[in-house]
Structures are given as structure tokens and as C-alpha cells.
Amino acid sequence: MPSFIREVENLPYVYCSPDLCTGCRACELVCSAVHEKVFNPRRSRIRVVREEPAIDVAFTCHQCTNAPCITACPTGAIIELPSGLVSVDESRCIGCSLCVEACPFGAIYLIDGVAKKCDLCAGDPACVKRCPTNALRIVYPEQISAEKRRDRATAIARSKMEKSGVTE
């Protein structure tokens, strides 16, 4: 497979819409439950950030094509699987935190001294299923860009209509 095709066929990732997220952290609890069989947000691979007065948004691994955590790892413990999933080989992880420093999203974690990250729950993420506002979705980058284009076009259309005095 030529390399440029691989670049187009990105893996999907768990996307959080800040417009819909309410900061309930159900995703954190369900993540720690399915991965560790305990309830503890600090064992979750997805984390919610709340900023006052009115921002809530969850962050998890974007399954980067050119993942900084892979580049940063000194022992080669972080690898890209044939599916494109960025994964940690725990036997080689030395718990140095370089991947944590490298991730632009704060979406890789050191838990019990070992790097842990979103594994997409084998394609059916528990957090997405459990998100009560559908803020979390599993998306391909192409979906997000299409939605952005649509939102932008709608905004332009609305302003044009307002200018010409057309009401809905």
C-alpha cells in the first residue's frame, strides 16, 4: 500500500463536542470500569476539563497519524499497530513520562507507572455508548471537516439572509 493512501485512511477517534459536553464525567467512570474493573477517574483514558464559567470538554487520544508519543518514547514501547491504532507495549514501558510530555492533548497517562491510553475499546468505545448528551462520538477526520464546512456554510447563509431581510 503506497504511503499516501495510509495518510488518507486515518483511524477514527473519540471526538468531544464542547457544545454538547456537560462535564458529567460518566465517560471517566465507565472507562475506568471497563479497563480496570474499578471506579476511579484517575484510571480513565479520557478526562473531562471544566473551565468556569461555561466550558466543559473531554480529551482523549486522537490516534495521531504521526504520533508524538511514539517519537518521544525512548524504549519503542509505543507502537502503531497495523490497524493504525497507537498502542503501548506495557512490557517495554519504563514509565518515564516522556510520552505524557509529548502529547499535545494530555491524553496519555501514567497509571501504576505504566503508560496507558485510549484503545478505542476494540472499535466500540464504552465512553461513547455512555455519553448522555452524545457529545462523544467516534469519528473520522473527514466527518469533522465536513461538519465544519457545513456549519460555516450555514453561518454564511444565515448572515446573507439577515442582510437581505429574509426571515425563516
Next chain:
Amino acid sequence: MTFDYKGYTGRYLRVDLSRGKAVELKMEKWWARYYIGGSGIAARILFDEVPPTIEPLSPENRLIFATGPITGTVYPPSGRWTAVTKSPLTGIWGEANSGGYFGPELKFSGFDLIVVQGRAPKPTYLTIDDGEVELRSAEHLWGKNTNETTTIIEEEFGEPKMRVACIGQAGENLVRFACIMNDRDRAAGRTGVGAVMGSKNLKAIAVRGDLNIEVADFDKFFELAEDAYRRYTTGEWGKACRESLGTYGTTGLVDWENEIGRLPTKGHSTGVFERAGEVGPKRIRDEFRIHRRSCMNCAIQCKYVSFVRGGKYANTICSGPEYETIVSLGTNCLNADLPSILHANMLCNLYGLDTISCGGAISFAMECFERGALSEEEVGMPLRWGDGDTVVKLTHMIAKREGIGAILAEGVRRASQIIGRGSEKWAIHVKGLEVSGQDGRSHQSVGLTHAISVIGGAHLRALSSIDELGYMDIAAQRFGEDKAKAICDRLSTEMKGVLVKDVEDLYAIVDSLLTCKYGTMWPPMFYFDDYAKVLHAATGIEDFSKPGEVRLAAERIVNVKRAFNSRLGLSRKDDTLPERFLKEPMPAGPGKGKVVELEPMLNDYYAARNWDFATGLQKRSELTRLGLEDIAEVLEKNNALILD
């Protein structure tokens, strides 16, 4: 420290502020078996440690912060916690419940409960950082509002965020209905728990931690949690949740309660407000809402952030408003000026005031003014019904105890005793607690709910939606086909004693688990059998596999709280309502011409509880059946027990 039962951390913290000491203690196994957790276990501790001689604002009073076995788990909703104390507002059993993130984080920090006693010589705050407990000086926090206090503590500790429960200036000033605010905008509102915190010189409790919450049967528990989530979000109930609470939060109630004539208006003088649309759900959503929020792990998501864009109260930003606040600071003051309601709501959150009691005090003052018991010369300003600016001004004055605010800060019962001039009649309270946003005249069972409530005039002890909204099928399932029609008649007193007893028991479980009343109160989905399954899977306590045992625990909890009050001398005479509900007929709406016919409902309720008709006191036989022989003994010594 290991504990035999799962779901719990197995530890609790006892903090003696007088001695500046905090001790980590092991949870008692029988507490869990007998009282489940949350307000159940706290009830037992308070009963044992706070005899009648202890004054609410004295160092000897206890203030308990409690979580339950499902707090912090994936079973939705699991973000609630409860504060329990002897109330400085009512002098009896005090309890306030809150959501947010503080409760779960308290468990992650290592403890199921915190029992606070004593009085710190100087302003102090308590931190638990992953099991490490410290009492720190709060001199720099004293005088700060709840938002500032939270920000300062968060910045001191950095990430991961501390979860903060604190008091504002109202708690410091011992306003008798001061609340405890946690996570900035969630309130443990009622019965003046914030004043108790202030009396102890305890400004805040901040917690964070990394403890795993484990359950006894993970697979079963997880399956039950998934099922609960499905019930909250799909099917008929799920759709109803989404369309009401999920869309409008509790504000949707404004329209409905007005329709059934139960929207408290002008000091509870009527249940119909012609300007209700101006403070209704659609206007709040369209003009003021900027963001939707939630408590921890909630499947309903009824919280919002509102923002006032222009006008006199421009840039007001606050969580809510909730239905109860719209009533207390709005309709019940005849105030339809929504920005002023939002602003007063924000002030209550920042100062740390219970919006229900604060609004109750303001509407009381307005009625005193109208009827000449307070004059403009005395107060320094007119207190006219419907004036939103007055509501805002009085909120400031109450929190700071300035002018008339110093009197109103005592709550309406004491305020009416100070003012005199016949004002006692307009003090709308039960057992000293300002009455919440319902009216028993057009919904008889809620009259009983208010009258028998162990904390006084509150709805969350035993409010039933089965008759409020007429759920015939649920009524038939729980009470029998032949009873359903009577139960669902809002204006009839028939079967209401049995209904309220049942709901009160159910809420005792909800407040001990601890979960949210949405799911039981409305929609009425979850019942004893559901919670028996959850409790069994979470804790591994065999007894809880039987719904009957869970119901027994509920009755036990209700009886311990009742015993706390009987020991203080309360009896049937206190299970009553203000004259307004008993003697003044409802002037408008579907309940027009009705008063609350309390006596027959009260008799039925006592019968359902197996309490003495004449006195409302508990019987030895009933307490023995519940395994509360030791409580019976204490009551006997206090002449508060029927020896049968």
C-alpha cells in the same frame, strides 16, 4: 484498612476542630447493614452523639458530610452527598443534600464520611489530598464568597483539581439558613448547615484522591448500571426525561405547577400566577441559557448556566435557576422580573444562602410591610410585592445581617417573634423551616409531606409525583388496582398517608445510597427492588438481596430521624402546617376553595408507620421490630416513647 463490604472506602474521618486533630477511623460494619450509608448512617451517628442539651451552634454539635456505597460509581446518577447536623434554623434534625463532584471525590480521597466537631480557634479549612488530612489556616479565605474561596483553594493545590465544599459570608455571619456550596454552584441548601460550618470556624473542605471504588459483584453491578442508564435515556421515560428535565431542567415545573394551581405565589397566598410565563422555562432557555451542565455521572442532565446580557443586572451569571429558586425569589414574592431573580440567585450562591429560605424570609418581610407590621421608616425602604430590586437588596442585607436583614437572617419563625404585631400568621414555615415551592391545598399529599417532614417545610423528604401527575399504572402496581384511582386524585386525602409513607421510605434509600431523586420522584421508575439489586451487587451484603430488608432499612432510617426529634419534645402538635394552608381556602385554580385536610391524612400516615395516633410518638413494639431497642431505651428515658 480493609472493610468487609464493598462500595465503601471503609474509613471515616473524625475531625475535632477544638483540638486541631483529625483521626481516621474504621467504618462500623453494622452501620452499613443497618443504615446503608449517606444520611442513614449519619442519622445514627447524630442520634448517638448529639443529645438534646447540645445547641446547634455550639462546638459540641456535629456536622457530618456523608456519601453512600454507590457514590462515585458508574451507577447513574452517583454524584450526590449529604450534610447532616442539628439545625440552627429549626433546632431539630437538619439535613441538606447536594450534587456536583464533591461527594465522589470525597470517596476517591479515602473516606465515606467526615464527622466534624468542636470549634477551631481561628478560621480553618480541611484538606484531604489522597488520604492525607490537614487542617490549614483559612484567614486568607475568611470574608471571601464561595466562588473566590473555591478558586483560591484550586490555585493553591493546582491539578488535579481539588473539589471544594465551602461557606460564603452568610455562613460566617451565622445566617440561620446559610448553605454549604460545593463545586461552586451546587448547594447543600436547607436547614442552615452552612451556619453550623461557620460556627465551627470551618471555611471549607477540599478533597481529591486516587482511591479505587470497588464493588462486590462487578459484572452484575455494571449490568445494572447499564440498565439504569438505558431506562433514564431510552423508551417512554427516557423520552420524557429528555423533553422535560433534559431540555428545561427543573424550570419546566413552573408551567405545570401553575396549571395545577400549585405554584406558590405572593407568600403562598395563592397557587396561580398570571405572569408565570415571564419566569417560565421557554423564556429562560431562549433568552438566558448559555451552557448545559450536569452533576457527576448523571443520565438526566438538568443543570444549566444562565447569563443576563443587558439591563440593570447585565453580566449576571449563575447556575440555574432551579424551579424552587424561581418560586422563592420570584413568584412567591410576586416578582416576575427574571434578571432580578437570576441576580438574587447568583448572590445566594456567592454568599452561601439557601434560596428557598432566603426567598421565604423576603416574601415574609413583604407581607409584613403590606399589612403594616413593618414600616418604611423602620426598614429604611419600602418592601413592595413584586419589586425585584427589593429582592436583590434584601438578599445582600440578609447575608451581611444589615438592618432588617439581621432579623430576617434568623429565619421567618424567629423573625416573626421579634417583629410581633401578629406577624406569626404570615411566617410560612413548618417546624421553623420555610416552606418549599408546593401548596398542599391543590395537591393534598404534599400538605402531608410538608407537615410530617423531619426537617420541616421541605419537599424532598416525601414528595410524590404519582398523584401530582396521575400515574395510574404505577399507583396500581405499588398499591393495588383498587387503590389507584384514589391515590391519583390530587385533591382527595384518601390513601395519602400510605402514599407519603411509601415515598418517604423510598427517599430514605435514595439519600443513603446516595443517588438522585430524579428517577424515583420523577420519573417514578426506580423502586425498592431496583435498589435492593444495586445495593446487593455493590456491597455484597446478603440482607440487601431482599427488597423487604431494604424497605426495613428505610423504615429504620426514618424512625431514627423521627426519634431524634421526639427526644427533643416534638410530637403530633408539630406535624402541622401554617394556618394559611389549613384555614385560608385556595383562591384560584383547580384547587380553588380547598384547604389542606391534614388530620385524616396524618392519622393514616401514623397508622402506616405504626406510631401513636394521639401523640405521634413511636411505640416500643415498632422500634423493636426494626431492631432499634437501644433507641427505644433512650426515648423511654426522655418520656418520648409509647410503652406497648
